[in-house]
Amino acid sequence: MGKEECKTMLDALNKVTACYRHLVIALGSTSDSQNLREELKRTRKKAQELAVANRTKLTSLLKDKTISKEDRAEYERLWVLFSSSMELLEVDMKRSLEIGQDFPLKVPTRHLIQTGMTGSTTTVAARAMSVQNMKYEADSNIDTADLRDLQSEITQVSQMMEEMEMKVQVAPWAVEAKQEAGAELKSNMSVGNSSVGVISICEEEPKEEDGVLNVYIATCE
Amino acid sequence: MTIRNAIRDHGQRYRPRMACLKKAEKVLLEMQDPKTGVKSQPQRLVITTIPHAISGEDIIAWLADRFQIDSQEARNLGSMLVALGYIYPLQDHKRLVIKPDASLYRFQTPYFWPTQQWPVEDTDYAIYLAKRNIRKKGILELHEQEQYNRLHKWMNHKWDFIVMQAKEQYRAAKERKKPDRVVFDCQERAYWVVHRPPPGTVSAMDYGLERRIDPNADEVTGESLHMIFTQQSIMRPRVKSSVSIGALVKYCATYNSHDPFLSKCLPSNPWLTDDVTYWTLNMPNVEIPTKMRVERWTFSFRELLSDPRGRDDFRLFLKKEFSGENLAFWEGCEDLKWGTAATMREKAEHIYKTFLARGAPRWINIDGKTMEITVKGLKHPHRYVLEAAQTHIYMLMKKDSFGRYMKSPVFKDTLKKAIAPEEHKFTDAQLEQNAKNRRPSLSPIILRQQELEQKAKMAASAPVDITQVMSKLSKQGKEVAPRPPSKN
Numbered sequence: 001m002g003k004e005e006c007k008t009m010l011d012a013l014n015k016v017t018a019c020y021r022h023l024v025i026a027l028g029s030t031s032d033s034q035n036l037r038e039e040l041k042r043t044r045k046k047a048q049e050l051a052v053a054n055r056t057k058l059t060s061l062l063k064d065k066t067i068s069k070e071d072r073a074e075y076e077r078l079w080v081l082f083s084s085s086m087e088l089l090e091v092d093m094k095r096s097l098e099i100g101q102d103f104p105l106k107v108p109t110r111h112l113i114q115t116g117m118t119g120s121t122t123t124v125a126a127r128a129m130s131v132q133n134m135k136y137e138a139d140s141n142i143d144t145a146d147l148r149d150l151q152s153e154i155t156q157v158s159q160m161m162e163e164m165e166m167k168v169q170v171a172p173w174a175v176e177a178k179q180e181a182g183a184e185l186k187s188n189m190s191v192g193n194s195s196v197g198v199i200s201i202c203e204e205e206p207k208e209e210d211g212v213l214n215v216y217i218a219t220c221e
Numbered sequence: 222m223t224i225r226n227a228i229r230d231h232g233q234r235y236r237p238r239m240a241c242l243k244k245a246e247k248v249l250l251e252m253q254d255p256k257t258g259v260k261s262q263p264q265r266l267v268i269t270t271i272p273h274a275i276s277g278e279d280i281i282a283w284l285a286d287r288f289q290i291d292s293q294e295a296r297n298l299g300s301m302l303v304a305l306g307y308i309y310p311l312q313d314h315k316r317l318v319i320k321p322d323a324s325l326y327r328f329q330t331p332y333f334w335p336t337q338q339w340p341v342e343d344t345d346y347a348i349y350l351a352k353r354n355i356r357k358k359g360i361l362e363l364h365e366q367e368q369y370n371r372l373h374k375w376m377n378h379k380w381d382f383i384v385m386q387a388k389e390q391y392r393a394a395k396e397r398k399k400p401d402r403v404v405f406d407c408q409e410r411a412y413w414v415v416h417r418p419p420p421g422t423v424s425a426m427d428y429g430l431e432r433r434i435d436p437n438a439d440e441v442t443g444e445s446l447h448m449i450f451t452q453q454s455i456m457r458p459r460v461k462s463s464v465s466i467g468a469l470v471k472y473c474a475t476y477n478s479h480d481p482f483l484s485k486c487l488p489s490n491p492w493l494t495d496d497v498t499y500w501t502l503n504m505p506n507v508e509i510p511t512k513m514r515v516e517r518w519t520f521s522f523r524e525l526l527s528d529p530r531g532r533d534d535f536r537l538f539l540k541k542e543f544s545g546e547n548l549a550f551w552e553g554c555e556d557l558k559w560g561t562a563a564t565m566r567e568k569a570e571h572i573y574k575t576f577l578a579r580g581a582p583r584w585i586n587i588d589g590k591t592m593e594i595t596v597k598g599l600k601h602p603h604r605y606v607l608e609a610a611q612t613h614i615y616m617l618m619k620k621d622s623f624g625r626y627m628k629s630p631v632f633k634d635t636l637k638k639a640i641a642p643e644e645h646k647f648t649d650a651q652l653e654q655n656a657k658n659r660r661p662s663l664s665p666i667i668l669r670q671q672e673l674e675q676k677a678k679m680a681a682s683a684p685v686d687i688t689q690v691m692s693k694l695s696k697q698g699k700e701v702a703p704r705p706p707s708k709n
Contacts, residue, residue: 011385014382014385014386014389015393017267017386017389018386018389018390018392018393019389019393021393021403022390022391022393022397024332025330025332025333025405025408026328026333027330027331028331028332029330029331030273031401044454069672076535077381080378080379080381080382080383080560081381081382084344084379085382085384085386087344088386090341095332099331099332103331104333108248110248111253111254111330112253112254113249113250113328113330114253114261114272114273114327114328115254115273115327115328115329115330115404115408116264116271116272116273116274116327116400116404117330117400117401117404117405118401119397119398119400119401120274121397123396123397124229124393124396124397127392127393127394128393133365147632155398165701170277170381172378173378174378175378176378177377177378177379177380177381177382178375179311179380179381181369181370181373182352182354182359184351184352184355184384184387184388185354185355185359185385187357193422210548
């Protein structure tokens, strides 16, 4: 079914966007390195591939006039998810260009900001690329060489978003979300590299308008 | 920076320019130098050690040395850097100041620096609150919970995205090692303390309204515009600078003690202490005004008329002198100028019948020429048709009645009864309490209703003395009984 495919692709795009943001936050700090720049480049490319794939799929689904009203509402909701992801991605790409230009790696008089972060971001990038381990093979001048590519990619993405807005007639404010307030507390968190002990707590969900009380267990590993 | 964000900024928002940001960034980069920058030390937490913590006293000493300033000014400069969000405190994270002791701070990562061209998006804030919700297992602080509910209402169409992205960002953050995770949490929290300050926090990025036009856009120029501009500047009346400067000096000297920026605001400035006594004591319809307010009435007639309480007092005085029709006429003209276009014609007619016509019940004394102009204008009434007559009456009141009012028992009585509130002296704890008790004031809709109710009450309870009846009541269809012209 087109919908399931769409949802999987959107989940993937969402994951890559989140990881990209984490990587951009490390730019310019003491976590910054050759490897980070390469991670940024590869995550970006992956994000763009996913974006194009998502866009083609969703536009073809939305152009179809024969779909039912519920289906159309669902596709519009997916479209809003997609365009919101793209907005975040676009801003992060522009910011990474700006910060990348301000903090070249090889200039000895240009110091990185001592933010307290010193570890590598390789696990984040591995999560984005859906691989076990990252292999690094870039040239030493990647910090300056990549910026030109980045500029052209940003223009591409901006163009794509303008086209999207022009061609697809979806009113984002008309979409109703399926999740309620506090929905992020519901599902179990995935296992991460934490060393803090296990805590099991029964908690009430923050107040909602319809007064539904949900009791669930949140585990922090 | 070649790529501008403004292209897709559909809201056409232009944030105020902050030239200080570029300068602050330069200073910050200098502070990073391992040899000449600020000394850093490791921060020891329970399980981990995190490097690159700097103490307040080191920052202040470095700034004083770098800029050759004294330590008080270095402290102010340091606090400015913290308030902008370039450095964040590790303890007491809600107070954005530099403490001149061993309390620790850390540099913020460039992504979270304040910027001119990247607006702080509510979407990002919603994602942050959702992540915090996950982390705190549903227990958010009060102001965070309020913001969360508000954003959930207004950004409902994006809420699925916000939840998805929050979960993914939370998971991605877990991929990093423990010390880096702690640092990232602190960074993000510090960023939002600056850009969405909790109650009681003063942040330098709280700059108010955004502009509506792009200050960098090209202005429209043309030869004909230039000509018109120069012609108008030739025709403009000129005043000697000695005269205008003298007027400015006089104004400053008169209003100096009344300006809350330059002198104390009694009992306390609500914007600083979150205590609204000042506003309650100075409400438009308060019974007993404050001494400062009464003093302002003596500065000029305009001040007296523009303050509703002052105008009430003046009206009372005129009632005793049986010359209330001047003020009533002036108020009627104001009502005409500022009222709706639909009611203009009937208002103008009513004013004419009440004040200007031969044998009118509240006839006012204006000279023949003005009367001629006014009557001619009333054939085709517009908003400013009574302007000449209004100015004449205003000058009459100013030169004659105002002086007598200042010497009258009414004014002396008001002055005697006026209160001078004591200055508040709040402790830090009380200030925090005040900040927590902040509540929105009455809605303007309610205030307007109260105003109208009061006017109706005044009119209904008015004795036959006509000086109480105001021209605004013509809307309710009450006709003024014909009376012989009153003595002036």
